Amino acid sequence: MNNISRFFKSFFFISIWLMISSYLMKFWNNFHWEYIYLNLNSIFNQKFWFLLEKNLFGLDIGYWLEEALKFISYEIPKESFKYLPIFYYLRRIWIKDKK
Numbered sequence: 001m002n003n004i005s006r007f008f009k010s011f012f013f014i015s016i017w018l019m020i021s022s023y024l025m026k027f028w029n030n031f032h033w034e035y036i037y038l039n040l041n042s043i044f045n046q047k048f049w050f051l052l053e054k055n056l057f058g059l060d061i062g063y064w065l066e067e068a069l070k071f072i073s074y075e076i077p078k079e080s081f082k083y084l085p086i087f088y089y090l091r092r093i094w095i096k097d098k099k
Contacts (some may be wrong), residue, residue, distance in 0.1 A: 006093050006094060009093055010089075010090055010093055010094070013086070013089055013090075014086055014090075017085060017086060017089075018082070021081065021082045024081075025078065028077075028078055028081070032073065032074050036073050036074075037069075037070065037073065037074070040069060040073070041066070041069075044062045044063075044065065044066045049061070049062030050062075
């Protein structure tokens, strides 16, 4: 019976947390776009990157750095916010409650 109650606690927490975090994602999208990405994106609109691409035979390093910046500043915090609370809550329920 104890495992069944742990399962239901886990299931309800995950369901509720994913609903709450999906609701908060639209605020994160707006915040990231306005305050982080647009401020940092101006770096990649310089003529330097076009010159570098021309000298490196068409290899666009600026594009790849811009995509890496998007991933580091948007995707990693978003997914961490979504899944780290689930990980810690499940660890507390399933591992620490056994002691």
